[in-house]
Amino acid sequence: MKQNLKYYPNIKTKSFHFDHVHIQWNQQVPLHQQQTWELSYIITGSGIRVIGDVVENFSEGEIILIPPNISHCWSFDKSVHDSHGKIENITIVFENEFLKNCIQIFPELSVAISELQNSENAVSFTGEPLQKLQILLTSMINQNGIERISSFIKILELISYGKEMRIVGRPVIESKKEKKLQKIHLYILSNFQSNITLEEVSKSMGMQKSSFCVFFKRMTGKSFFTYLTEFRIESSCQMLVKTRLSVKEICIASGFNDIPYYNRVFKKIKGTSPGNYRNKHQ
Structure with a gap:
């Protein structure tokens, strides 16, 4: 490194x-x-x-x-x-x-x-x-x-x-577990705008799906897809505030393929709709 x-x-x-x-x-x-x-x-x-x-x-x-x-x-x-x-x-x-x-x-x-x-x-x-x-x-x-x-x-x-x-x-403790978690973070960073399957991400880490899920939950306290969804929502927040893209365009750009689902998840995590979030923070 x-x-x-x-x-x-x-x-x-x-x-x-x-x-x-x-x-x-x-x-x-x-x-x-x-x-x-x-x-x-x-x-x-x-x-x-x-x-x-x-x-x-x-x-x-x-x-x-x-x-x-x-x-x-x-x-x-x-x-x-x-x-x-x-x-x-x-x-x-x-x-x-x-x-x-x-x-x-x-x-x-x-x-x-x-x-x-x-x-x-x-x-x-x-x-x-x-x-x-x-x-x-x-x-x-x-x-x-x-x-x-x-x-x-x-x-x-x-x-x-x-x-x-x-x-x-903060400095990362040089352990195999921390290095593997950082590698997962980088995978998410590079691929969150596309469809990510459990098979693909676990294979890229050289792990079985079940082992990957247990490892990720133990290291982060969250399931992989809960973490991925929250990551995508945070990314969409940046686009809502910093760009003039439509909510539909931001939905796709942040890795969601279904606008009603994106709106529901956004409101659950942020307590408001994407449109209201944009109006409040711009």
Whole structure:
């Protein structure tokens, strides 16, 4: 699983790597894990992400900090994009060695960086820190290398002392069971918009159907299809809020083939209809 800097240029020639991409929704890096820190800003796009042991929806505007050695990936919704049909994000990758060097060169940063180095979980920023980070990261697009160093020192202070944040991922305990569960999550992530049968998913895991069902229920506390249905509903919620697709189109795009059934399940889980949910959250 560890793929240190496989997807980024060698940052030994720079203090850190700054990457601004404007690409098709399906051109993102697959599940990966590296020995570096990663700060990601989703400018345009939404979908579902996996960070360590957490699978959840994400939307534009989010800024996520991922410590070293936590596996992660973003799966973008093909229906959410800009006028060019593309998603856009900014990623900064930096090493622990860079943080150590900063302490030596700038003693004023020692307390802030020590706070950062004690972080084990991936976090999403909120409130005023999020707004300041969005401005700083966006400004770095048109800056030269020296200007970016100045901006990044300000960013280090914000991400180190930021109190307005929530945990969005934790390190996965390296056990066979956890690895297998993560593999199932990735299967769902890649196939939830299509028809998934118990035969297919259990076979892809190299398990008998009965063993698969027992394993999944024991690990999650839910049956596989209960989990899959809830996952599809959460995905449809993102599309209701972030796109102009009709409820019928969203029903199909989130893996449901029957609109009345989708409406019933949605109301059971969310307590309201898809239409009312859209009106309330837009």
